[in-house]
Amino acid sequence: MQTEVIMSGFGGQGLMMIGKLLAYAGLEEGKEVTWLPSYGPEMRGGTANCTVVVGDRPIGSPLISSPKAAVVMNQPSLEKFAPTLKKNGILVINSSMIPINSDRDDLRSFRIKANDIAAELGNRRSANLVMLGAYIGMEEAVTHETILKAIEKTFEKKPQFVEVNCKTFMEGYELAKAGKSDD
Amino acid sequence: MKKIFGYPNSLTVNPTHYCPGCTHGTIHRLVAESLDELGLRERAVGIAPVGCSVLAYNYFNCDMFEASHGRAPAVATGAKRCRPDLIVFTYQGDGDLASIGMAEIVHAANRGEKITVIFVNNAIYGMTGGQMAPTTMPGQVTTTCPAGRNPSHEGYPIRVVELLSTLRTPAFIARAAAHTPLHVIEAKRVIREAFRLQAEDVCFSMVEVLSTCPTNWGLTPSEANKWLQENMVPYYPLGVLKRPDVDETPIPEVAASLKGA
Amino acid sequence: MAKVLMKGCEAIGEAAVRAGCRNFFGYPITPQTEVPEYLAKRLPEVGGLFVQAESEVAAINMLYGAAGVGKRVLTSSSSPGISLMAEGVSYIATCHLPVVLVNIVRAGPGLGGILPAQSDYLQATKGHGHGDYKLVVLAPSSVQEAVDLMYEAFDLADHYLTPVMVMGDGMIGQMMEPVEIPPMRDLDDLPAKPWAITGAKGRKPNIVNSLYLSEVACNANNWKMKEKYDEIVKREKRSETYGCDGEKLDVLIVAYGTMARICNTAMAEVVASDKQKRIGLFRPITLWPYPYEALAKEAEKAKQILVVEMSTGQMVEDVQLAVLGSRPIDFYGLTGGLVPSPDDVADKLRKILT
Numbered sequence: 001m002q003t004e005v006i007m008s009g010f011g012g013q014g015l016m017m018i019g020k021l022l023a024y025a026g027l028e029e030g031k032e033v034t035w036l037p038s039y040g041p042e043m044r045g046g047t048a049n050c051t052v053v054v055g056d057r058p059i060g061s062p063l064i065s066s067p068k069a070a071v072v073m074n075q076p077s078l079e080k081f082a083p084t085l086k087k088n089g090i091l092v093i094n095s096s097m098i099p100i101n102s103d104r105d106d107l108r109s110f111r112i113k114a115n116d117i118a119a120e121l122g123n124r125r126s127a128n129l130v131m132l133g134a135y136i137g138m139e140e141a142v143t144h145e146t147i148l149k150a151i152e153k154t155f156e157k158k159p160q161f162v163e164v165n166c167k168t169f170m171e172g173y174e175l176a177k178a179g180k181s182d183d
Numbered sequence: 184m185k186k187i188f189g190y191p192n193s194l195t196v197n198p199t200h201y202c203p204g205c206t207h208g209t210i211h212r213l214v215a216e217s218l219d220e221l222g223l224r225e226r227a228v229g230i231a232p233v234g235c236s237v238l239a240y241n242y243f244n245c246d247m248f249e250a251s252h253g254r255a256p257a258v259a260t261g262a263k264r265c266r267p268d269l270i271v272f273t274y275q276g277d278g279d280l281a282s283i284g285m286a287e288i289v290h291a292a293n294r295g296e297k298i299t300v301i302f303v304n305n306a307i308y309g310m311t312g313g314q315m316a317p318t319t320m321p322g323q324v325t326t327t328c329p330a331g332r333n334p335s336h337e338g339y340p341i342r343v344v345e346l347l348s349t350l351r352t353p354a355f356i357a358r359a360a361a362h363t364p365l366h367v368i369e370a371k372r373v374i375r376e377a378f379r380l381q382a383e384d385v386c387f388s389m390v391e392v393l394s395t396c397p398t399n400w401g402l403t404p405s406e407a408n409k410w411l412q413e414n415m416v417p418y419y420p421l422g423v424l425k426r427p428d429v430d431e432t433p434i435p436e437v438a439a440s441l442k443g444a
Numbered sequence: 445m446a447k448v449l450m451k452g453c454e455a456i457g458e459a460a461v462r463a464g465c466r467n468f469f470g471y472p473i474t475p476q477t478e479v480p481e482y483l484a485k486r487l488p489e490v491g492g493l494f495v496q497a498e499s500e501v502a503a504i505n506m507l508y509g510a511a512g513v514g515k516r517v518l519t520s521s522s523s524p525g526i527s528l529m530a531e532g533v534s535y536i537a538t539c540h541l542p543v544v545l546v547n548i549v550r551a552g553p554g555l556g557g558i559l560p561a562q563s564d565y566l567q568a569t570k571g572h573g574h575g576d577y578k579l580v581v582l583a584p585s586s587v588q589e590a591v592d593l594m595y596e597a598f599d600l601a602d603h604y605l606t607p608v609m610v611m612g613d614g615m616i617g618q619m620m621e622p623v624e625i626p627p628m629r630d631l632d633d634l635p636a637k638p639w640a641i642t643g644a645k646g647r648k649p650n651i652v653n654s655l656y657l658s659e660v661a662c663n664a665n666n667w668k669m670k671e672k673y674d675e676i677v678k679r680e681k682r683s684e685t686y687g688c689d690g691e692k693l694d695v696l697i698v699a700y701g702t703m704a705r706i707c708n709t710a711m712a713e714v715v716a717s718d719k720q721k722r723i724g725l726f727r728p729i730t731l732w733p734y735p736y737e738a739l740a741k742e743a744e745k746a747k748q749i750l751v752v753e754m755s756t757g758q759m760v761e762d763v764q765l766a767v768l769g770s771r772p773i774d775f776y777g778l779t780g781g782l783v784p785s786p787d788d789v790a791d792k793l794r795k796i797l798t
Contacts, residue, residue: 020620035449035620036618060712063783064785066787245649248508257497257502257503258508260495260509264493265509268643287501290498
């Protein structure tokens with residue numbers, strides 16, 4: 001069993017970070033993981049993405065041309081990665097920023113107002129965690145409990161954010177579990 | 184019979200390859216005497232350049248590196264940083280230090296590497312046979328400026344120690360000359376001072392020594408000494424240009440002797 | 445020991461510290477800047493030394509000085525910076541000094557790009573600086589292997605008194621994977637270096653020098669180096685194979701570094717869709733010395749060979765030398781920072797197989 005997800009959006013939206021959370025959680029569960037960032041001059045503002053592979057066996061290519069899942073936080077990312085997804089692939093769309101859908105009908109799409117939810121819950125910078133929650137709700141690449149632990153560990157030095165970040169993550173997770181897509 | 188003069192312990196007993204009238208041999212001796220007098224030979228590490236003094240490792244009786252062209256201050260940095268107890272000096276000519284190695288000397292000085300740099304400026308490339316150096320005088324004829332150095336084409340000679348003296352990092356920076364006995368005595372004083380400052384872990388220290396190259400200047404040794412005095416000394420003033428902030432007081436005997444020069 | 449998740453560049457830095465290296469000199473260049481950044485923080489914690497040089501030229505000469513006084517020393521750079529270091533490495537090799545270099549290869553030539561590439565293969569294995577010298581070149585394909593090879597690189601350098609390069613592409617440097625970090629080497633156990641520049645106290649001066657004005661002496665040193673390289677060729681060749689257990693192969697892929705992992709996935713994809721196909725993969729770990737004999741042995745099983753690289757085909761020359769015309773060799777490559785994806789390689793394999 002191997003899950004592969006591309007997480008993509010504008011630089012600064014925190015895609016690298018949720019990718020790392022997923023990778024840490026995979027490691028915590030004793031799985032094989034790779035985290036591969038796009039890197040380059042687009043550290044701020046441009047599009048940035050990372051690919052996370054979590055598997056039971058040693059991972060071949062850390063670079064995935066047609067992933068099984070994509071988490072997209074801006075429209076250019078949707079346009080770039082939706083066409084590359086495998087059949088029956090998972091597509092988590094940040095509907096706060098992306099008005100359109102993919103025209104593919106062979107995907108499992110889920111729309112979620114990540115920015116709005118994060119703002120309502122009190123930390124507008126944690127829209128990325130809403131997205132991660134929704135992805136884990138769609139496909140338990142790792143358990144949501146392990147992600148919660150990873151959040152606690154990552155924000156060890158900023159404990160004031162732990163509670164709200166766990167809450168935003170869980171909000172995304174539960175909406176996806178319940179299949180409440182923002183259509 | 185009492186021996187009153189001999190080889191410094193810090194020099195090997197090897198005949199040098201330097202041309203008759205060249206001042207390299209004298210400057211080697213000044214460095215060696217300084218190491219002997221300060222008791223530093225057993226901790227000393229010399230770094231030879233590329234240029235006429237490329238074979239200096241045959242002449243100094245201490246551990247030696249031979250560096251690539253211009254990079255002696257970088258080699259010195261690596262050695263000194265890893266072994267701060269060693270006394271590390273570079274011995275470089277004007278092509279090596281002021282042309283190809285300008286970046287390395289500026290940054291080593293600016294980092295305040297606690298090394299000693301002996302910079303021999305004879306206004307010409309010696310080893311390759313008399314080409315223009317960054318320190319060649321205006322109007323001076325060399326094989327690559329056969330009509331004489333033209334400042335509108337080649338710029339003016341670089342005054343390296345003045346340039347380095349503008350750096351904020353504490354340092355001891357001086358210019359001396361080796362063309363008369365009196366100047367040699369003065370050069371010895373500043374070279375010794377430079378090594379003393381390193382031994383006391385105070386600062387970067389550097390002495391430029393104006394030097395002659397009778398062979399490539401096309402002059403006899405005595406004509407060359409005269410040419411240096413008349414052409415180089417006015418353009419490259421002698422003296423201590425910079426002292427470390429921790430010791431702003433001038434060294435009186437050096438100042439006095441230079442005034443008379 | 446528990447695994448930790450680390451970025452390749454940082455893991456490389458930590459492995460160097462564990463290997464007993466306490467001295468780093470380098471200059472920032474993407475995509476390896478995390479190596480100096482990591483070590484700038486890490487080395488002072490273990491009483492080590494970090495110096496940011498004014499250029500790669502200065503950095504390699506600082507290594508010359510540091511290795512000359514007998515210390516384990518590291519620099520890290522990326523392609524254009526490695527070109528600038530070539531002269532210094534030639535001096536270091538000629539003086540029989542042990543240093544370790546990391547090249548996180550970026551797209552070239554020229555300023556190229558900052559994305560992954562493997563286009564420094566020929567530079568690292570055949571040329572680099574001037575003169576008759578060789579670099580031992582180790583090519584990891586995972587962060588764990590990068591750590592293990594870094595750890596060993598210092599021992600190889602000290603054993604053979606020669607520069608060793610760990611060469612990864614941008615992906616190795618930037619990727620995070622779980623790694624097991626090796627234990628801290630006891631600095632008192634590192635090899636003695638009686639030739640080092642330590643001050644001529646109670647002995648004759650030691651001289652570190654690569655100038656030989658006597659042609660006889662120069663010739664002698666070159667043959668002394670050659671003997672050492674022959675020894676390395678005899679003892680240090682390393683490679684791995686995947687899917688080569690059977691008697692016959694339709695295609696043998698040859699790839700190194702992360703490219704080999706991508707090929708491994710492509711190979712599995714093709715075999716999954718057509719169980720009749722027999723595909724194997726040969727991955728050199730030492731690029732110099734190149735494992736010619738091991739490759740020749742695997743090639744004997746194969747109808748044909750496919751070399752895949754992030755270059756226009758640099759390793760192809762060594763594959764040709766290994767098989768000596770006995771098998772057709774096909775090549776697939778992308779450059780400029782484009783990385784052949786598993787699908788790209790699978791497409792190429794299918795084309796070859798039909």
